[in-house]
Amino acid sequence: MHSDVVSVSSDMLNQAALLFIHLLFMWKASADVVPTVHRNVTVSRGEPVTLNCSINMTNITQISWRKDTLIFVYLASDKLKLSNLTSDRLQIDIDSSSLSTLKLLAAQPDDAGRYICQVIARAGVRRTEWSLHVSEEAPDVAPVGSLLYLLTGVPVLLLCVMALTVCCCR
Numbered sequence: 001m002h003s004d005v006v007s008v009s010s011d012m013l014n015q016a017a018l019l020f021i022h023l024l025f026m027w028k029a030s031a032d033v034v035p036t037v038h039r040n041v042t043v044s045r046g047e048p049v050t051l052n053c054s055i056n057m058t059n060i061t062q063i064s065w066r067k068d069t070l071i072f073v074y075l076a077s078d079k080l081k082l083s084n085l086t087s088d089r090l091q092i093d094i095d096s097s098s099l100s101t102l103k104l105l106a107a108q109p110d111d112a113g114r115y116i117c118q119v120i121a122r123a124g125v126r127r128t129e130w131s132l133h134v135s136e137e138a139p140d141v142a143p144v145g146s147l148l149y150l151l152t153g154v155p156v157l158l159l160c161v162m163a164l165t166v167c168c169c170r
Contacts, residue, residue: 036127044135049104053117053128056098062120063100065092067113074100107134 043049055063065072072092073082085092089105100119104111112134119126 034124034126036129039130041130042133042135043107044137045108046106049107049132051102051115051130053100053119054098055100055119057119057121057123057126059122060119061122063094064118065102067115109134109136
């Protein structure tokens with residue numbers, strides 16, 4: 001039993017070391033760093049959020065997403081996805097042709113923060129950062145009562161105008 005635990009831990013350490021070496025190599029080999037794109041997003045609690053990361057680069061080697069810590073890495077050469085996503089509300093998709101998306105199905109205040117998508121290719125590195133703000137208020141929805149008052153008020157106003165017209169014409 002103990003040897004199984006050691007071998008699993010050893011395998012995990014080997015994968016972590018391999019990932020670290022791969023990341024270090026890619027960082028050193030990157031020729032060009034495109035200026036980071038910054039975006040601000042504000043949503044109300046419970047609303048869905050989609051963060052889109054353009055990956056229109058040739059020879060992509062890695063795509064990573066992070067918030068506070070690394071949450072997802074895609075190594076293109078191995079088609080390997082490494083993730084420590086713990087929330088069912090969080091999804092990351094990769095459309096290999098042009099886009100990687102991070103979706104929060106129902107944003108909560110603890111989801112607020114800085115999200116970073118980094119795309120590494122042989123030609124360089126592209127980073128997109130979002131500052132996500134989640135407000136406590138529910139989204140503004142026009143009350144149904146206002147529409148009801150408007151719909152009943154217009155015919156009443158028309159009746160008054162018609163009655164006034166009839167009275168004035170006599």
